[in-house]
Amino acid sequence: MFDAIVVGGGFYGSAIAIYLAQQRRFGRVLLVERERELLVRASYHNQARVHNGYHYPRSFTTAYRSRVNLPRFVRDWPAAVKKDFVKLYAIARRNSKVTSRQFERFCRDIGAFIEPAPGSLARYFDPHFIENVYVVEEHAFDATVLRTWAESELRESGVEVRLATRAVAVVPATEGGLVVTLGAAEGGEYPVRAAHVFNCTYSGLNQLGGRFGTTRTGxxxxxxxxALVEVPAPFKELGVTVMDGPFFSLMPFPARALHTLSHVRYTPHLQWEDAVGVDPYQRMHDYGRPTRVDRMVRDVARYLPLVEQARHVDSLFEVKTVLQKNEGDDGRPILFERHAELPNCYSILGGKIDNIYDVLEKLESETLLPSSGTEESST
Structure with missing residues (x-):
């Protein structure tokens, strides 16, 4: 009988398991991950950006929470944070959903540092397409360092980790608590009991069977x-975002000493609404994964001509999951739902790495009882 089973060994699942063991004093916590290592899916296959609010001028709440969370993330994971590069945000002259004046006011409203870029940096941009360029304060993170941290903390906290194991179904136990059916990679299924279940499987959030059901939020x-690229020499210590609309970002990717190149138009290859029985990871597995990096580079070079010299090294394909209700404003709040039919069963999803603090604050307000039935301290 476990006090808690956390399904999904990404950054969120690992951090929640550690929190339950260390802060809520749960004696028996099980972390289940379907891959053979922790933090190898969405926690790794992303832009590696630690947001500071600039990216969300159409969602003040998301922007403000990033401003609050960034210094906490830097304090808690300093070894994983890359700060030694200059971050530029540029506003496009056409098709941008914000003007330079609006962007400046937005940054003042959320208390974010911003100043005009010096001519030595602004000259890299084509002025026919770019209205203004700004120096801002934003960082990147190294997912491999976070993986090392997670492995160490989980071990020291006494959390049991089962890799190459997936959760199949969740049902209420007749004697109280929950029963989770687990399946090993080599085959075979078996049940385990827990007082609490935390589903942190990101894109697989609604793929659990049994009585789990689906999230209320679409x-x-x-x-x-x-795309992972080797950038020309002037861009080695730069990060660039052109916004706000169908534009792009060029960000350092510390785990590979390269840059990620993402484009709002070309980065998404497929889009679909979540549906029971449609496994997002199987859909990705069946996809041929043709690269669109040539189209990304061709469009980006209109704004940053030197990008034509970038060399494509690799591409990271992954399923990205967002809340349908935030498609219009590009907001990235967390999803935190407690299932009505399964007591002490939670679905948790975050859109950005710094959202982890929003999740932990939510957990602080929850009454969580270990399997012994004795309420533990949340301090």
């Missing part, structure tokens, strides 16, 4: 390509 999936 989900949308995108099959995305994050």
């Amino acid at each position: 989900l949308k999936h995108e099959l995305t390509e994050m």
Whole structure:
């Protein structure tokens, strides 16, 4: 009988398992991950950006929460944070959903640092397409360092980790608590009991069988390509985002000492609404994964001509999951739902790595009882 089973060994699942063991004093916590390593899916296959609010001028709440969470993330995971590069945000002259003046006011409203880029940096942009360029404060993270942290903390916290294991179904136990059916990679299924279940499987959030059901909040999936490129020398210590609309980002990717190139138009290869029985990961597995990096580079070079010299090294394909209700404003709040029919069963999803603090704050307000039935301290 476990006090809690956390399904999904990405950054969120690992951090929640550690929190339950360390802060809520749960004696028996099980972390289940279908891959053979932790933090190898969405936690790794992304832009590696630690947001500071600039990306969300159409969602003040998301922007403000990023401003609050960034310094906490830097404090808690300093070894994983890359700060030694200059981050530029540029506003396009055409098709941008914000003007330079609006962007400046937005940054002042959320208290984010911003200043005009010096001519030595602004000259890289084509002024026919770019209205203004700004220096801002934004960082990147190394997912491999976070994986090392997670492995160490889970071990020291006494959390049991089962890799190459997937959760199949969740049902109420007749004697109280929950029964989770687990399946090993080599085959065979077996049940385990727990007082609490935390589903942190990101794109697989609604793929559990039994009585688990689906989230009340609608989900949308995108099959995305994050291109890894070797940038020309002037861009080695730069990060660039052109916004706000159908534009792009060029961000350092510390885990590979390369840059990610993402484009709002070309990064999503497929899009579909979440549906029971349609496994997002199987859909990605069946996809041929043709790269669109040539189209990304061709469009980006209109704004940053030197990008034509970038060399494509690899592409990271992953399923990205967002809340349908935030498609219009590009907001990235967390999803935190407690299932009505399954007591102490939770679905948790975050859109950005710094959202972890929003999740932990939600957990602090929950009454969580270990299997012994004695309420534990949340301090």
